[in-house]
Amino acid sequence: MTTPEAAVQRLREALAALGVATTPAKVKRRRGDTVTLDVAPGLLLWCGSGSFRWVGPGNTWHVQPVEAVAQTAKLLFRHVDGDLVFELRARFPKWTIFRIAGTDRLCAAPATVALSAAPAVNAASAEELSTRLQEIESVHGREAREDPPP
The missing domain is CATH 3.40.30 (Glutaredoxin)
Structure with a gap:
């Protein structure tokens, strides 16, 4: 065996x-x-x-x-092969990404502490989701790097 x-x-x-x-x-x-x-x-x-x-x-x-x-x-x-959800998960490992059942819509939720204050994202296409996640990561990434107020 x-x-x-x-x-x-x-x-x-x-x-x-x-x-x-x-x-x-x-x-x-x-x-x-x-x-x-x-x-x-x-x-x-x-x-x-x-x-x-x-x-x-x-x-x-x-x-x-x-x-x-x-x-x-x-x-x-x-x-x-060619599944946008798997491609998006590979590109955005700090997010939990899935397709909303019964629709063509995609959803992403923060999956790391650094993004815990970030909103969940609902998008009609992979391009829209990708753009929105990049924007959110740039804002929240900057916030995570800034020193806390005294």
Whole structure:
């Protein structure tokens, strides 16, 4: 039987062949016989009990046997490739970014202490969200760097 570590390593190699790079630091050993792989910001894959598991589009669970490495890599690639939410999460790691269910709208909420006073942002497009997050980060980043009043 394949160990979760070996299965995840084979999956990392298959993902790399498709252009999805992961690092050893993205692999974590969990309690029991489970290993996780952070495939992309917000996409965590679990491997254990002979299967790969992750939550895909529409919050649906996907389960593939560890022997189906190539098929699993292709499914993950299709999920990540060209998805604006994953691209935005990579560009703005200080924010929790998600698509509002049933709409095309995007939402971002501060995910760090430095931005705790920043507002949540709701936008109609990736470009609008990106512009607004850059503006907010520039203002709140400046505030965080300024010395507090005496």
